[in-house]
Amino acid sequence: MSKTVIIVGGSLAGLIHGLQHKRLGNNVIILEQESGERHSHHAGIGFGINAQEFLRKYDLTGLTPAFASHSRRWAYYTRPNVMNTKGSIQLTSWGLLNSILRANFDGLASAACPNPPPAAEGDGSATYLTGKRVTALQCTKETITVNYVDTHADRPESIEADLVIGADGVNSTVRQLVNAPVTKRYAGYVAWRGTISEKLVSKETVEYLSGHVSLQFSKRTYLLCYIIPTDTGNFEPGERLLNWVWYYNVADDSPEMTDIFTDVTGRLHHNNVSRGLVRSEVWERCRAELLPRISGPFQELLQKTSNPFVTKIRDAICTTASFYDGRVLLVGDAYTTLRPHLGAATEQAAFHSNTLETVYHGKKTPEEWSSGVGRFAQRIILINKIIAELGTGTVFSLLKSILFYVVFLIKLKFGRN
Numbered sequence: 001m002s003k004t005v006i007i008v009g010g011s012l013a014g015l016i017h018g019l020q021h022k023r024l025g026n027n028v029i030i031l032e033q034e035s036g037e038r039h040s041h042h043a044g045i046g047f048g049i050n051a052q053e054f055l056r057k058y059d060l061t062g063l064t065p066a067f068a069s070h071s072r073r074w075a076y077y078t079r080p081n082v083m084n085t086k087g088s089i090q091l092t093s094w095g096l097l098n099s100i101l102r103a104n105f106d107g108l109a110s111a112a113c114p115n116p117p118p119a120a121e122g123d124g125s126a127t128y129l130t131g132k133r134v135t136a137l138q139c140t141k142e143t144i145t146v147n148y149v150d151t152h153a154d155r156p157e158s159i160e161a162d163l164v165i166g167a168d169g170v171n172s173t174v175r176q177l178v179n180a181p182v183t184k185r186y187a188g189y190v191a192w193r194g195t196i197s198e199k200l201v202s203k204e205t206v207e208y209l210s211g212h213v214s215l216q217f218s219k220r221t222y223l224l225c226y227i228i229p230t231d232t233g234n235f236e237p238g239e240r241l242l243n244w245v246w247y248y249n250v251a252d253d254s255p256e257m258t259d260i261f262t263d264v265t266g267r268l269h270h271n272n273v274s275r276g277l278v279r280s281e282v283w284e285r286c287r288a289e290l291l292p293r294i295s296g297p298f299q300e301l302l303q304k305t306s307n308p309f310v311t312k313i314r315d316a317i318c319t320t321a322s323f324y325d326g327r328v329l330l331v332g333d334a335y336t337t338l339r340p341h342l343g344a345a346t347e348q349a350a351f352h353s354n355t356l357e358t359v360y361h362g363k364k365t366p367e368e369w370s371s372g373v374g375r376f377a378q379r380i381i382l383i384n385k386i387i388a389e390l391g392t393g394t395v396f397s398l399l400k401s402i403l404f405y406v407v408f409l410i411k412l413k414f415g416r417n
């Protein structure tokens, strides 16, 4: 029998889980607090094996979702070609993936997908409601009532569900409502991020950056860059975007932190200063300190980026993903917000969805699933830590992070995690 599934949050995790339930024949309603058309932060995302498996199973658009990159090129200080290492990864843009998921979920046409596919046989209904901010949950033995505010009319409303999925991101309301245990902490560094059109940089720099992920290490700081398609799904050379991230150590509550997070209007932000709001003198000062210590292609990227954005890197780590006997679940960033080093946030959301299928088919209990997603998150957290220490830490902190990872693997092997 079809179930009513309410998904809180209509970004990538919400759409992934919404599409899965639609294809499983359930009736799905996504409640998204924001109104109107959604725009990406113009920053790339990793499209890992779980995301690939998910789209193979459920996508009917036939669109190419991502670029494949088969190696990593390493630059050290001003030397651009220190080594090349193998390693496949697929990369894409938030906007393109969002368009593909919306086309499949509720048939929304977009520049990337002007002709969305019709519903497949056996699909349930799919509704995407905007301007609905979820505020409370009431769980009885039979049903769950989701209370929300219609932000257009400023009116409280409610809806009954068999299953509620919290996909409401880093500051998840659902996570608070179920009293999920969560640890939050600042990672000790911020990420400057930017994208620029290939057209704006020299042919040599585009050639240098094409076909692989480029990593640039310098004194306790590192950058990476890879090419992504546009939000409208353009993969053509000359039209693509160069996406870069620069990890930069800043002490919490320091005068420098206040300076970076004070925007053009004088407002101090807690986590993020969006594109267009970063003070140009702050960006120019930070960039000027780094430029003499990095290689030519990365210098050009930073010099030609006039509108970056900056985010404090924080961990938000939760230890339980299933509540009320599996009738309320936390997925994606709402469950655990991963540092962006591996670009694994969407991959985690897809992993949650792929592995939940075993719960929906009665092969695993929600608690077993919750333990599995905990191990998945823990592994990525530890790998992220190694990468962070390699780029921004000391030899001692790097060795410590490797040791933690080895201990984790040993415990995993002997079933003690």
Ligand SMILES: Cc1cc2nc3c(=O)[nH]c(=O)nc-3n(C[C@H](O)[C@H](O)[C@H](O)COP(=O)(O)OP(=O)(O)OC[C@H]3O[C@@H](n4cnc5c(N)ncnc54)[C@H](O)[C@@H]3O)c2cc1C
Pocket (backbone or CB within 6 Å): 008, 009, 010, 011, 012, 013, 014, 031, 032, 033, 034, 038, 039, 040, 041, 042, 043, 044, 045, 093, 094, 095, 132, 133, 134, 135, 167, 168, 169, 170, 171, 172, 173, 174, 331, 332, 333, 334, 345, 346, 349
């Ligand atoms: C508009 C947008 C653009 C983004 N662009 C990029 C990008 O370019 N590059 C990148 O790396 N990452 C981007 N991200 C972040 C990225 O989507 C996530 O890190 C990752 O994909 C995991 O997604 P998520 O769905 O778990 O969380 P999020 O993407 O954070 O989505 C959470 C969603 O829940 C909604 N929500 C929160 N609280 C409530 C509530 N109480 N009621 C109803 N809805 C609620 C939010 O409005 C949001 O849409 C973007 C996120 C958004 C929302």
